[in-house]
Amino acid sequence: MSDIPWLDVFSSYLFALKFIAIALAIFMLLSGLDDLTIDLVYWIRRVWRAVTIYRRHDRLDYHALYQPAEKPLAIMVPAWHETGVIGHMAELAARTLDYENYHIFVGTYPNDPDTQRDVDEVCARFPNVHKVVCARPGPTSKADCLNNVLDAMFQFEQRAGIVFSGFILHDAEDVVGDMELRLFNYLIDRKDLIQVPVYPLERHWTNFTSLHYLDEFAELHGKDVPVREALAGQVPSAGVGTCFSRRAILALLQEGDGRAFDIQSLTEDYDIGFRLKARGMSEVFVRFSVMREDGAARATFGRNRRSASVVCVREYFPDTLQAAIRQKSRWIVGIVYQGTKTHRWSANPVLNYFLWRDRKGAISNFISFLASLILLQLLMLLAYQTVWPGAYHFLSIFEGDGWLRALLLVNSGLMANRMLQRVIFVSAYYGLWQGLMAIPRLFWGNFINFMANWRALRQIIEQGDPRRVAWDKTSHDFPSVGGVNRARRPLGSILLEMKLIGEADLDEALRHQGNGLRLGSWLVHHNKLAADDLARALAEQSGVPHDTVDAYRLPPSLVTQLPAALALQYAVLPLREENGVLLLASESDIDPVSLAALARKLKRPVAYCIVPKGQVTVGLRRHYTRAREADPRERLDQAVADGKLSQPRARKLWRHYESRQLLFVEVLMALGHLDAAALKSILLRHQHGQQTLGRFLVDNGIVTPHTLEQALRRQRELQPDMGELIAQAQQMNPMVAG
Structure with missing residues (x-):
């Protein structure tokens, strides 16, 4: 009971x-x-x-995405306590993105030194990655971080003389699809908010x-959001994989009195979709x-x-x-x-x-x-x-x-x-x-x-x-993306470690570099360092082999494998083929983004090595430039044939001449008018033009005519003339005994 x-x-x-x-x-x-x-x-x-x-x-074939020229795109990445993540993201993007004209801006905080240090290492290896330090200590809202990043982007535009067409939201842990930027580039002139699907990565089934x-997400981005876009014309941003047009960002800045993102919102991405819709802008889920x-x-x-x-x-x-x-x-x-x-209820019943x-x-x-x-x-x-x-x-x-x-x-x-x-x-x-x-x-x-x-x-x-x-x-x-996110060591410390220069030489070079010469070039020009030794140190810094190239012995069949536009844009020469890989010669580091772009454009695997200073510059002038100047090697060979110089003396003179040849952009950078990131964007815009690079820089307001003339004059001053070198050699050794 x-x-x-x-x-x-x-x-x-x-x-x-x-x-x-x-x-x-x-x-x-x-x-x-x-x-x-x-x-x-x-x-x-x-x-x-x-x-x-x-x-x-x-259906539209993906090859159509290659038709528009690559417009500058900016990726915004907020990073609070993201040590060990952003480097992998940049590495994977550089290796896989089928796009080159993009920059990543990473928002860090003054009280997060570990993430800042990690981003600094990434920036040293990737010229298109930029560190932004937010004004306030973290963690603030994601929207506040993005506002700081956006401000840094506009400052970079002014310095680099470029205008970003699209602004893309991503998180530090995102694996970006290889064709994402090409898709954004294809649509950005017609759409103000572009969202691509998000598909989470799989873990163990348990x-x-x-x-x-x-x-x-599979159902939301496979069915629900496409229906929403079709019926209401409104797309909620997912916070990642979202691209805003420049028109949209400027409208958000105007509406927010200088702040595009609502700093009190925990879902600023969702908020923006409605704000843009209210302004009559076009949104698409692709x-x-x-x-x-x-x-x-x-x-x-x-x-x-x-x-x-x-x-x-x-x-x-x-x-x-x-x-x-x-x-x-x-x-x-x-x-x-x-x-x-x-967001109150609207007059639109579907919305x-x-x-x-x-x-x-x-x-x-x-x-x-x-x-x-x-x-x-x-x-x-x-x-x-x-x-x-x-x-x-x-x-x-x-x-x-x-x-x-x-x-x-x-x-x-x-x-x-x-x-x-x-x-x-x-x-x-x-x-x-x-x-x-x-x-x-x-x-x-x-x-x-x-x-x-x-x-x-x-x-x-x-x-x-x-x-x-x-x-x-x-x-x-x-x-895991494989490989190691290797920090880039300063060139000066490598030279000291290899005992190629002394502390006094390095201090002197650091004090005097900048007047048209960068550190390595200054040491070579002032006879503190041999060009071959500089190549060894640069190769150690970049983690690639060092070699040598004689531009006058390159087979024509090899030269034709590298189009002139690519050779001049990336400052490389074809050296040889090794097991189907085209080995390129460069005088400096080639960042992973550019190397991957070269492989795509050549439709074959490529690698590179560092060669002594001046060898690529001489080769570019001989094989690829439009303006043909008097051939310095012919003048030197003629001097030997006329009995003015011995062969050993001529070889020594050639090494001296070659190692002191400078590209115009190197002088501009050393004078402080351009940095590596800005130069890359400029060369991408210039690659299909018919103007000289100097005229292009002036016409686009990147440098003034006075600055251009200053750089050209400094280049002429720093580069020896072969005729003068021959005359000097004769005065020093009139008997030409060799």
Whole structure:
């Protein structure tokens, strides 16, 4: 008899559970019909486009992305406690991005010296990576960091004489698709906000926390956002893989009184999408597939090759429960609560519908979790009554209510559809195994969203206002890219270590360099260092071999393998072929971005080595420049033939002449008018022009005519004339004994 009161209590509990279940079922019906609407629009639109548009028109081939010239693009990367991450990102971008005219600006903080030191090492190796130090100590909001980065970008534009066409959002842990910048470059003249999909990187199949992001983004960016763009013309930025036009950034700056990003917003990316839409700007979500013949998309059962070849951003998402809850609570505060306060309901009913979908998460996250708990209880009760001997049997809480059973049946069908849609879109990119695993992960995702919602509400209650909730950083992982992020050592310390110069020589060179000569050139010009020894030190600094090249002995068949435009732009000569690799000679370091671009443009693997100073300069003038001057080697050979010089003396004279030849851009840089990053952007713009580089610099306002004349005059002063050298040699040794 002692069990009877407990049975009464449990029966009463089941009776109350019925009314809770009814309320949940009604809301789930509304939410399920809402989701079904998006599904129907997506599939109807997809079928209609397949039977109409794509029957009349071919899909745009990725080769079309190469038609527009490369416009300058700037990538913004906020970095707070990102030691060991940004170097890998820059390395991978340099090796894989099929684009060259881009710059990465990394926002660091004055109280984060480790990240600053890491970024400094990256900047030394990659001229297109720039460190920005925010005005305030961190951590501030991501938006505040981006505002500092944006300000540094405009300052760089003034120094470098370039104008960025697109401004791209990325995080330090992003794996950027190789064709992403070409896609942005293709669209940026027509669109003001361009968003590409985000597909999380996979972890071990047991890590449901990290992999539930995979499920959500696969469906969100595979179906929901494309429908949103098609119906409302509005695209929420994902915070990464987003490109803004210059017009959009200038409009945001004007609206924000000099601040493009709202520093109090926890989801500044989401906020900007609405601000640009309100200004009538064009936004697009791009699912563009790069269908290469080599089948770049890895073959996996159930995978759709076109979907798996889409240009996208890949990154690891949090793999611990606490980190996932923190990140998602930030999203919920920003999108649901801050968004509701900042972005009121509009006059556009379609846009209001998607605002409702954004904000219903404040309720649906709780409802989904409670529904899962009720389902779990009912399954446990069913198992108890089925398996346990002599178990008590309770009437079903749905007994006798036909309408309720019908409601549950409809909800079951809607839930089955939800699972089917999730399986379809996850499988399309990741394969059928991950698609099927999305079903059990759905329940774990409900739990994470529920806990994140609780945390978001608690933070808002504690602060009294959703806009007072502090930005909460998520820690980042980066996939292994191979190789070592090797720091670039100063040339002076290498020369001292190799005992090629003394401390006094280095101090003197550092005091006097800059008047048209950089450190190594100054040492050579002032007979403190041999050109061969400088090449050895530069090779050690760059981690490549050193060699020598005689431009007058290069076979014509080898010279023609390197077009003049590329030889002059990158200041290289073809040295030889080694196992199918074209080995290039350079007098200085070639950054990884330029080396990768050379390989793409030549459509073959390339490597480089360092050669003594002047050898490439002489070779470029002999084989590739348009203006043909008197050949110095011919004058020297004629002097030998006329008996004015002996062969040994002539060889020594040639080495002296050759090592003191300077490229015009080297003089400009040494005089302080250009830096390596600015020079690279300038050469990219100049490569297809017909003007001389000097005239191009003046016409584009990069240098004044006076500066140009000063640099040319200094170049003439620093470079010896072969006729004068021969005359001097004769005066010193009139007998020419050799």
